[in-house]
Amino acid sequence: MPKLNNSEAPLPFPILMGDIGGTNARFSVLVDAYAEPKQFPNLHAADFKTIDDAIKQGVLDKTSVRPRSAVLAIAGPINGDEIPLTNSHWVVRPKTMISDLGFEDVLIINDFEAQALAVATLSGDAREAIGPELETVVASRAVLGPGTGLGVAGLVHAQHAWIPIPGEGGHIDLGPRSERDLQIWPHLEAIEGRISAEQILCGRGLQNLYHALCKVDGVQPTLKEPADITTHGLAGTDKLAEETVSLFVTYLGRLAGDVALLFMARGGVYLSGGISQKIIPALKKPEFRAAFEDKAPHSAMMRAIPTYVVTHPLAALEGLSSYARMPQNFGVATEGRRWRR
Structure with missing residues (x-):
């Protein structure tokens, strides 16, 4: 198998996974490839000024696990270092997440990519x-x-x-x-x-x-x-x-x-x-x-x-989990959508 370059290398564990819609944000953390994801309560976008605030208050402040990377599925086009969400006031800034939240690696994909990843393995x-x-x-x-x-x-x-x-x-x-x-x-x-x-x-x-x-x-x-x-x-x-x-x-x-x-x-x-x-x-x-x-x-x-x-009540997160565990089983394009420290 050819050696993976940096953009294709697996995300380092633990991994924060997020399904970010216009109204709700759902998060889980995957400690390793064999663990069950730890789920967190659904968050309402309107309750938080930024997505970074939601991640800090809704996830990081509620667990001792420190995610090294994040893979987020968002409703909106992904173009550049500032990614506005459709039907939400949040703007995703991966470089800020790396500097302020301590991530080493951030991957942003389309919300329906995550849905598609889910249907690959739904029982x-x-x-x-x-x-x-x-x-x-x-x-x-x-x-x-x-x-x-x-x-x-x-x-x-x-x-x-x-x-x-x-x-x-x-x-x-x-x-x-x-x-x-x-x-x-x-x-x-x-x-x-x-x-x-x-x-x-x-x-x-x-x-x-x-x-x-x-x-x-x-x-x-x-x-x-x-x-x-x-x-x-x-x-x-x-x-x-x-x-x-x-x-x-x-x-x-x-x-x-x-x-x-x-x-x-x-x-x-x-x-x-x-x-x-x-x-x-x-x-x-x-x-x-x-x-x-x-x-x-x-x-x-x-x-x-x-x-x-x-x-499945959390199909998108299930799709992200499948990808995070075995990225070699999925052809997810990362160019222009992945930021590393």
Whole structure:
């Protein structure tokens, strides 16, 4: 095996791992490759002025273990020494973390890279099958996460390694197909004249879709939050909320099928995030798989691709743990994203 250069060398233990979203930050510490990660309570970004303050007060002040390195999954593009987070006031400054928090090594990756790393090794008790129970093969996979936004990533299996492929797949176009879609589309909130998948397939997208249905049917909207829409939709206590959830899973199935074709994800498509977990009963109805498989001329191939909801409560941290333990099993690009003392 060729000798690793500095940018490819394994992170030194103990390793601090962080899943940093727009609202919450979740941390754990891995003492060595054989230990179970030590979990820390979830932190709210709004409670801390900086991410460094959150790490110090929420982790370092609560353990005698001194992490030598950190690998953080963040929601936002990684470019330069100052990395602002999407939907948060925090700015990640790896050089400051090294000088002020005592780290020797800091690696920053995309949040959906961490989700992709997780689905490489998720076992049956950390996922729930949607549709037929199909064999999971060692092959490329994909992950979609409707939440605050819509994350999409691929996981390619090549050269005996899992290679996460981050991107901005949530911003691809989504178009109408049915007569009902054609009624709805003119009333959806667009961005510069187009409807991206994220305009429908996320929390605010649920609201966008619900309000569009209300306009089409001439009904005054009464539900204000995404959780209200999903709760009433799943319970069948509001007709338009029920249709909103049904259309949501249909459109999610269409997009999931497109992403499966893009990555040739014979190893499966995984739905992550809180929305996916909450709407499992709706996903298990026929609409999701029907839309997923409706990809002529490749419908037969699509029927052989499994789909899952990720039910692991800390999937991103699990993905980071897998990478930290055995980085040689993953093709994670570190150039421009790793800082060393």
